[in-house]
Structure formats: C-alpha cells, structure tokens
Amino acid sequence: MSDAVTRAFEAALYTDDDAALDTGAALLAADLASVGEAGRRGTEFVTRAWQRGWQPADVVRMVRRELTEEHAQLAAGLILDETGRYTGGLPARWDDQLAALPARGEPADRFLHATALLELYRLLLRLPAIEPVGPAPGTPAHTAPVSGGHEPRMLTRIRALLAKAEATDFPDEAEALTAKAQELMARHSIDEALLAHREHSAEAPRACRIGVDAPYETAKAILLDAVATANRCRAVWNESFGFSTVVGFAPDLEMAEVLYTSLLVQGTAAMTRAEAAQRSGGRRRTKTFRQSFLMAYAHRVGERLAAASDHVAAEDYSLLPVLAAREVAVTGAVDEMFPSTQRTRVRGVDDAAGWEHGRAAADEATQPLPGVPPTPLRQWGSLSRSDRRSDAGSGA
Template structure:
C-alpha cells in the first residue's frame, strides 16, 4: 500500500512539473484512477483483517485568505473519498479548521489529494481577475474557489464509482460484494462521526456573491486531481 501511495505522489509531481496543460491532465487522470483503486483495494483487504484500517479523526488547520473555500475543497474531497467532515468556524465567514472522519487509508488519500489541489487552486487564484473591472476581486475569487471545489468533487466521485464497479467483477472477502464491504465501512464512519460530534448543527450553504463560479468549475475540470496526490451533498 505504501508503494501505491508513492506512485501516486510521483504522478502528481509529474503533473505539477508538466510542460503543457494536456500533459498535466494525463498524469492527473492516472493518479486519480490509481487513488480510487487503492481505496477500494485497501477496503477489501481490511475486511479480511478486522482492525487493520481503523476509523479516526484528522484535524486540518486552515489559513487565510479564502479559508471558507479551502474548507469546502477539503470537505468535498473528503466526502467523495468516503469520509465525513465538519468545519470549525472562526467567525465572519472564516474557517479555523476542518476535521475529517474516516478510515485511515481514506484519510491518507484525502490528505495527499488536498495538499496538491490547494496548491493548484492557490496558483490559479493568484491569476484570477473578474471580467468586469467593477467587480470585487475577492468576491470573484471566493466564487471561483467554490466552483473549483464542486467540480473536483464530481470528478472524484466518478473515479470512485468506476473503481467500485471494477471491483464488483471480482470476489470479495467472506463472499460479500465490494459494495457491501464499502457500505459496512461507511456505517462505521457514520457511527464514529456521530459519537465525535453528537450536537452538530446543519451548516449553511456557502453564499456566492462573485461571478467566478463557472470559471472555477472549468479549472476544476483541468485540475491535477488526486488524481493529484495520491471532501451527501457536501456539508
């Protein structure tokens, strides 16, 4: 499993050093596909060895600017990779941290992917300007980052579904299907999440005042997805 994560890291590094956008997308797609397969394979192996891949929590501290958008990028990435998440607000739309709850393998995948995605998003944000010179640059960038995160989430979900479909063609431990194994793991994550955050309220949907959402979606389509290094409608 460590070898697989190392291969994912190398693919992401190649994507980040690629000379062209098309070349970066090739490496990115390979890394995302490998990440999804790694998650499913690890889940099936863990099903044969109870306790081998425990559920736990990882708290990720965030920094300004755009901590709200970064929180959604992390959280929506986590949810696509079968984790739960909760944000810790700092007031006035800012977010202090995000806690990710999930199996160890999936939390590792989330961390690798988010590390790459936030670098990509930050690099793009530095170049982002609204087409209307009268629009707030900050509002445009916040909206752009939400679009980027939303599209990344969609792409990761597709990669995970594809990996599960491939696994369904083969045998699973104890005669169970891959879908049942993953459902059991999801139930374990839900129980841990409920125990860790019993009084959690419902988060408000992020508001978009800028016009950059569509441009962010397009950038998310090109992103070196976890496909990069390797989070229900996102909360």
C-alpha cells in the first residue's frame, strides 16, 4: 500500500471526526493513483464482512440505511470485484443478490469520491459479526449454489399465480389466485417432507435473511413472521440491521420468501387505494392510518395462512408426526443460532379506520380455502427479535 493510502486510512478510518475524514480524503485526492489504489483495497473490507456472516444484500442494505445511495453504488462495485475472484462458484442465493445490486457509480469530483470511499470503509470496518446463514465464499464449507438449477414446476406455477394476483385490479380475482397459491404451497411442503422422510434424508434446516425496510417495518416484520410460521419456518427480526433471519427447510424457505414478497406488494397497493379514498373524504392522518392498516393486514394474513396450512395438513392425520418432527428441527436450529432471542410484544395500533381497511384487504388477499372458517381477529401480536445491535458509525 502506498504511503498516501496508508496515511489516509490511518487518519480517517478509526475515528468519527469529520476533520480526520477531510484529511484522509485530501491525501487520496492529491494523487489519482492513490484514489485508484484505495478503491482496490476496499475489497479487503468486503472480504472481512463475509467472514463476519454478512452477505451482499445485507451489506448494501446496511450502507443504504447508514449512508446514501451513492455509497451503496460504491459498495456494489466493491462486492462485484471481490466476488469475481472466486472461480469455484458462490454460495447458495448469492447469484440472485449480486444480480440485484445497484449499478456502479463514481462521482466526477476526486475529493468527493475519496470522501465517499472513506465513509464507506468506516462503515464496513465496523460491521459486527452476525449469525451466519451459510458459508462464506472460499471457505472449506462452501458448496455450489442450490438455487442455480432448474426451478421446480410447482414453484414456477406458484410464482405465476401470485404475479397475476399482484397485477389484477379485481379483489375477487386476487383472492382466488392467492388462495390457490397458498394451497399449492402447503401441498408442496408436505410432499417434500414426506419424500425426505421416506428416503431418510439427512437434510437439516437452513436459514436466509430477508430485508425488512422502513417505513412501517414493525408491521412488515409481523407479516414476514406470519408467512414464515404458516410455512413451517421461524423468523427472527433484527430491527437495527433491517432484516429478519428465516429458518426452515429449503423448500419452505423459498415458498415463504415468494409469498411474503407478493403479499407485501398486494398489501401496499391495497393500502394506497384505501388511503386515497380516506383522503378524498378530507382525512389527513396518513401515517397513523398506514401503520394501523399494515398491522391489521399482517395479523389477518397470519390467521388466514395458518388456517389454510392446517386445512391441507388435516386431510391426512398420518402426516402429523412427520410435520411435527420438522417443526422440532426448525425450533432447535433457531435456538442454536439465537440463544438469546427475545419475544417482544407489539403494539401501536390507534387508528380504527386503518385497522378495519387493513383487515378487509387481508381477507381479499388471503381468503381461506373452501371449508375453512374465518378465525377471530387478534388485536396484538409478538415477534422474535435478535438482541444484536448495530454499532456502525458509533466509533466503537
């Protein structure tokens, strides 16, 4: 490392002082070659992030939360450079995360570019260790992606049904499409569990992280928790880092992520329509309406999904021991990953109109299967939360 880059890093990366940041940026900006070398050295910080349990989507999400979109673009460039050096393939789910990265970006001004780099490196340097949800690239435990092969026909069909549900403007049609997708998910999960049982498979629960972004992240975390539970998974929310870790068997994880994404799209669209109708009548309390709407939507979705899953499982009671064994395995995996997880009560609904509209939207999005009676509405819920906190930017 050149003397200029060494001095710039020593001056700027281990303090929160703005003057030190300016000093480091000035040292880099004085020489174009130093800026380039500092940019290349950034891949070392990315490698350290992988070793601490982070994945590409996690890093970019954290950069966006703590810094700016410009920094996220710089981080994306570093991630692509770092991951491009692995010739043996990347861990499962990484290809999709890399494909979703923002486009590379570099400001024209050399000093501003150097400043942004150092701000980004400060953040990457202070990322704490988190629970790993898979091996880091290049480690002996690394295996080839499981998601890079042919997608099961059932999952393709489910995706198509949910895409139609998101696109239609007719609530009855969306209701029918989503209900059918729920039924297919439940049956696919049971089929996979039976197959593994008959073949005496040694498959163990896995984990993935799903972003839970502001605004209204509590309601979104509750929605994800409901979807995960209905798909025989468990979700643990880390508010500080903006994600939930979902633990379950591989087919169930994929189903849970697909359904959560679709229901969030459907719920947001329904909330926008309901809010517009409220505002046309002279209403102004937008924030409280949205919060209450999404909380009610999440609670009601959970009830509907649970009813649908129970209905399918009840068709053959001989399945219960197999499914129970899987639930025990998932619970054990969660306890091992999160030994100090806390169950937190969630409140904060104080808008009756928002609650009622959200409940109605959930009924439209996730109507129970034929023969499944509606369940009573829960007014409050709870979430499993990780006790880890972010110290990014704290100088620790």
